Amino acid sequence: MNYQTYIPHFDLQSLVKCFWTLEVPAESNSEKQRIVPDGCIEMAFILGDNIKRFTSETDFIIQPRAMVLGQTIEPFYIQPVGYVNTFAIRFYPYGFANFVNTPIKNLANKETPIAELFGQSTANELEQAIIHETGTQERIKVIEKFLLNKLRDKATIDNIVKSTIDTLLSTNGSMPIHTILKENLSKRRQLERNFLKHIGISPKQLGKVIRLQTALKLLLNQKTETFTQIAYESEYYDQNHFIKDFKEFTGTTPKYFLADDTLALSSLFYGKD
Template identity: 45%
Template structure:
């Protein structure tokens, strides 16, 4: 699979983390991929064939060609239906808010078609990106679209922004009480701000960041002991580690270790 990452222009860097593309022939694509929560929302444009989503315990659904995926709180299993060609806009954890016209909290684990999200403008930008002949053109199109929508930007919540930075810099290892104290705000107020701005609670984002950091350790280091890995990432004990790991990946660490790890993380990008 061919996976490339591109930086946003400076005017959008506060909101957009990066762009990335994923391309592969059908023969070289796994039958199913697990997208693991990473604390960010994404606009996805399938200029190749689309994907099917397999919700746990429910009937599978065909995903739209262009959509926003809300914050994930559980593993999101997809299956390619042909040749993969995907262009993705990955927002900062609190980066989609200026572009939102729907409740961010209410679209957790949900694929929202662009025409439902942005009306006629959404359908038009989706069609332009799908028919563009190069990644550079797709980036130019989406950046123009997003910058135009920033005219009515919402006020930045500095408490949320600073708390997100603390969570990211600390690899998700601060408790909500510690986060509240550092920002001089009570826990309930902080949770309410996070819910409306990010679509996750501070605890959910912290757990997500911590598991992503753990997965990157698995991918990039020679791990000899899963117990040591749990303590290295400041889980209370191995049982706590296994519980969180299965919540986000659908598998235990032992089940997940190996090829599943690399194929799942191909949907993640960078710090």
């Protein structure tokens, strides 16, 4: 697998976490790969062969070739049918809401073709521009121009949502929402509504996903020796709390995570900053 990340234009760095590319040679018997939540929204362009996204043990859909993957709160499986060549944009949790009018909650747990978000004509033009460019830097210029033009048409995101996410990110998801809002019940209700509108999941769910990502990096980079240490450094209450959340979002336990071949792609994505 060849996975690369790229820093976005300065004017996009508060909204776009990175651009990334993935190339994997075609295999005759490719394995399913389990993808775990990371709290971000992705816009992806499939430039190689099709990719299956499983909706059950045996049923699947073919992912749209130009799509947005909304917030996910449970793991899912994908499987390439041949050569993998993907160019994608990873947005911060609050980032993508700045570019669309569609409520972000409508995008959760599914792939949405970009034509449904930007209109057929605009989507076709963008997709063809991405396809016809032959290098990553050229594709980045295309998408950056598109996003910067969109950004000039949109108002800034709600300050309550952004400041809450900033706090969750800075504390690795460990600070309770009531602490962030200082027990202000009316503000908490407003936050819940705005989170669903702009982020697609609740602030509590986002905090859990962010904290899990902190633990995953420690696990994948082998910076700690025991699960108890990982739980402590990721600010879980205890090891049982860590394992419970880990299983909820990955579908397996930390013990089996590293040895699971279906998690090779997730390990590649989330083990790298």
